[in-house]
Amino acid sequence: MEKWIDEAFERAAEKFARGAKLAARQGIIPYKSEGGHYVPSPFDGNSWWTGGFWPGIMWQLYHATGGKVYMDEALRAEEMLAHELMTFDLLNHDVGFMYLLSTGAHYRLTGDKTAHTNTMHAATLLAGRFNPAGFIRAWPQRERAGYAIIDCMMNLSLLYWASEQSGDPRFAKIARIHADTAIREFLREDGSSCHIVIFDPETGEALERPGGQGYCAGSSWSRGQAWALYGFTLSGINSGDSKYIDVARRCARYFIAHIREDGLTDSDFCQPKDEERIDNIAGACAACGLLDLADVVGGEEGEEYRAAALRLLRALYDLCADWSENTPGILQKCTASYHDDGAGRHVNILYGDYFFVEALCKLRGTDARLWMAR
Ligand code: GLY
Numbered sequence: 001m002e003k004w005i006d007e008a009f010e011r012a013a014e015k016f017a018r019g020a021k022l023a024a025r026q027g028i029i030p031y032k033s034e035g036g037h038y039v040p041s042p043f044d045g046n047s048w049w050t051g052g053f054w055p056g057i058m059w060q061l062y063h064a065t066g067g068k069v070y071m072d073e074a075l076r077a078e079e080m081l082a083h084e085l086m087t088f089d090l091l092n093h094d095v096g097f098m099y100l101l102s103t104g105a106h107y108r109l110t111g112d113k114t115a116h117t118n119t120m121h122a123a124t125l126l127a128g129r130f131n132p133a134g135f136i137r138a139w140p141q142r143e144r145a146g147y148a149i150i151d152c153m154m155n156l157s158l159l160y161w162a163s164e165q166s167g168d169p170r171f172a173k174i175a176r177i178h179a180d181t182a183i184r185e186f187l188r189e190d191g192s193s194c195h196i197v198i199f200d201p202e203t204g205e206a207l208e209r210p211g212g213q214g215y216c217a218g219s220s221w222s223r224g225q226a227w228a229l230y231g232f233t234l235s236g237i238n239s240g241d242s243k244y245i246d247v248a249r250r251c252a253r254y255f256i257a258h259i260r261e262d263g264l265t266d267s268d269f270c271q272p273k274d275e276e277r278i279d280n281i282a283g284a285c286a287a288c289g290l291l292d293l294a295d296v297v298g299g300e301e302g303e304e305y306r307a308a309a310l311r312l313l314r315a316l317y318d319l320c321a322d323w324s325e326n327t328p329g330i331l332q333k334c335t336a337s338y339h340d341d342g343a344g345r346h347v348n349i350l351y352g353d354y355f356f357v358e359a360l361c362k363l364r365g366t367d368a369r370l371w372m373a374r
Pocket residue numbers: 049151213223336
């Protein structure tokens with residue numbers, strides 16, 4: 001293993017041991033960092049979709065090191081998230097992100113019964129968002145009954161997990177119906193994906209494909225592409241159906257072909273050439289997907305995916321990782337949305353750090369496998 005990987009991991013573990021104590025003092029679930037402190041989510045309080053990534057970092061580091069400081073902090077954040085299950089109104093399809101990495105991780109790593117119940121509760125809420133017209137509804141607003149988004153490919157892992165746990169195939173069947181719809185309606189010939197599809201909620205007919213968090217309709221939002229790459233890889237692994245792995249390969253080839261010269265990732269692969277807009281979350285997430293895909297396909301093709309993941313991660317480490325004490329976050333130049341929606345542009349955002357840490361754990365053989373059904 002290359003020396004920088006251990007170095008990056010050690011520095012991340014050290015930074016987040018301090019960060020765990022800071023977040024507890026602040027009494028929040030960190031969304032991003034600014035100056036010397038953490039900042040909570042910009043919208044919807046603790047129901048905002050990113051709440052699981054902070055405890056996810058803590059569980060990955062706990063799994064890799066056994067450090068109690070990480071587990072204590074993961075449990076503190078989990079208490080706040082478990083409360084959101086009861087508030088219900090603001091929750092959406094992103095209960096997968098939120099609870100796989102918090103209560104799901106807690107159960108996976110310790111066998112805690114309450115954490116298991118809470119994770120099954122989240123899976124049941126996600127299954128309840130399924131429209132039998134063929135898709136999982138993303139958001140709760142009345143006028144958005146027909147909206148589905150590519151990000152949901154990551155949330156499907158919660159459904160595969162719930163079927164494994166309960167012996168009830170409904171959850172996994174819903175996941176597969178949604179994944180099949182995503183292949184048909186989100187993926188383009190060239191392997192790129194659109195972000196949003198608006199379906200007729202009565203018939204399931206695809207009506208519109210707006211630009212969402214990307215540059216414009218018809219463009220290619222890089223984080224959406226990373227969700228597709230990693231999400232289809234996970235559907236392949238969790239369902240055992242190689243058709244999803246073949247789709248992930250197409251997504252991977254498109255992503256790899258669009259990595260910047262310097263190894264970083266543009267916020268949208270179709271953005272104007274004179275716009276400097278980078279999203280390092282996309283690069284870190286894609287690296288995780290590429291490493292898992294490499295393991296599944298093996299051989300020369302697998303080596304190619306692994307090399308691309310290493311290129312992405314090395315660029316993040318060399319060019320955009322801040323190890324100083326000026327900030328409690330690591331990856332800089334993270335962009336929530338191409339057209340700034342108030343959630344952050346070219347700043348540190350903690351879910352970028354989550355995927356960076358997860359990728360380092362994969363490379364060091366200690367990944368807690370938080371997206372896996374088994
Ligand atoms: N799931 C929303 C995002 O990636 O920003």
